[in-house]
Amino acid sequence: MKYETQKVALPFFVVAMALFTLQIVFGLLAATVYAWPNFMAEVMPFHIMRVSHTNLLIVWLLIGFMGCTYYLMPEEAEREIHSPNLAYIQLAIFAFAGAAALVGYQFGIHEGREFLEQPFWVKILITISFLMFLFNTSMTLLKGRKTAINLVLMLGLWLAAVFWLFAFYNPTNLAVDKLYWWWVVHLWVEGVWELIMASLLGYLLIKMTGVDREVIEKWLYIIVGLALFSGLLGTGHHYYWIGAPGYWQPIGSIFSTLEVAPFFAMVVFAFTMFWKGSRNHPNKAAMLWALGCPTIAFFGAGVWGFMHTLSFVNYYSHGTQVTAAHGHLAFYGAYVMLILGVITYAMPQIRRVQPYNQILNMWGFWIVTSAMCFMTFTLTFAGVVQTHLQRVLGMNYMEVQDQLGLFYIMRLGAGVAVAVGAIMLLYSFFGPAREQVPAGGTQITAGAGSA
């Protein structure tokens, strides 16, 4: 850690991980209801668990992005953060707003639009906090060195804030409502968040492989170019069945097929840089995350997205458990793994120790990742059966659900394994530091000389 203010990232990581833990708790509760429908039916109905699960994800990922940005910005800009105090204040506002929303949901206080359920005043607080964050980081960038990494990162964050403004627009006409609702939901996760993801990944690769910055930054522009060229019109795959014109079917099908390209490029990018790298970075656990993230994102967002994105397939699979399968692995691979990777990389430096608890961290990686894959497979099988019985044979929804019980029980099991792995990860981040380094010569040692 070269700059003192990089430690601003620490409270962001702590809050993000606390909310991540809560997200898993609500996910487990909701998965239990799928397996045992009467579970907590009167204490906490399913919709409260579900809104808590999804909103916690969004809030902790945003706080995680902020922490990552505060961590890397001083190094990239080669100057201290503009105002550390402003960072702490905006974190407090954001965390308060998120917590207030979460508590409110338990009492039925919300705006009732999926993912944008936060009450109006919470949305205002989130906006204020985000603007403070953008001001603080942009000032740091303006006065410092401008690299492709921090420029693309800030562009992604600014555009995320701009598109967030559509959360305030709720037209009476349901079709129009959905048209603009996707301007937040899709343009975030399949658009500008990919800019954030690619730049953070590029940063990790520069730091850990020692590959020349020029090479990595050129790749970065190619990847984020692919992401926006495909992702903007790829929004069309949400416009098939909401009363939009028919031309969205070919446009959405073609461009969302192309959405696989940036994720594939990220896999090639990460592994190429890893093999080309000359530096033998001691933080092997972070390297594992940096390679695992684009790989799982490629499968979750790319392959699983493509599986049901063509309009003539989507006509049958839309809104089934296939969507749930894709959603889980895409978010985990692209954004959850990214932030966990940056935390793995940054924490030893913030705590001023050598990379520590690496074996435990890697066990956490494999357990959580395998469990998320297993969860995705079970939901995919459930979704395929559901699609056939309900959409082709025309059986009633609840009759079909009765056929899927075994899948839901296996999904709950996968969720328990995720929780176990997550506890290991939390302990490896914040627990006592033990010097654990994998034996030399493992496959995850960068550089040709180390094989």
Add this chain to the structure above:
Amino acid sequence: MADGLTKSAARNIFYGGSLFFFLLFAALTAHSHWYMVNVSTDSEGLTDSVKHGKEVWEKNMCINCHSIMGEGAYFAPELGNVWERYGGLENPDAARAGINAWIRAQPLGIEGRRQMPAFDFSEKDMNSLIDFLEWTNSINDQDWPPHPAG
């Protein structure tokens, strides 16, 4: 792969291309907005009651169990075409009575079946909610879902 491509060329392609695709997307969205308001949805039928029904829908967060036009949670049945499923196209009065009775009967309390919470709707809220569902069913949504089962 991109040896002939310099970093600044890659950067310019990114900024220029993204702007182009964004403007194209914005233009198509504007047209879609026009199309929705004038062609695919019943703007005249978008009465105060339908509007209030959408508020009831949101106030009770139906979207976090049900899906509507395929979006939402996948825990409870699709409601975008529930009006059709209840025979509303042939016999509106019977469909209205049927949906009303179904919601009033919740929770069913059957062991091993997902429970819908009891929502204590006033008659006005209930009628508006059903008006909203009827209106939603009338959206021209490219013939989705493929089967009335939802």
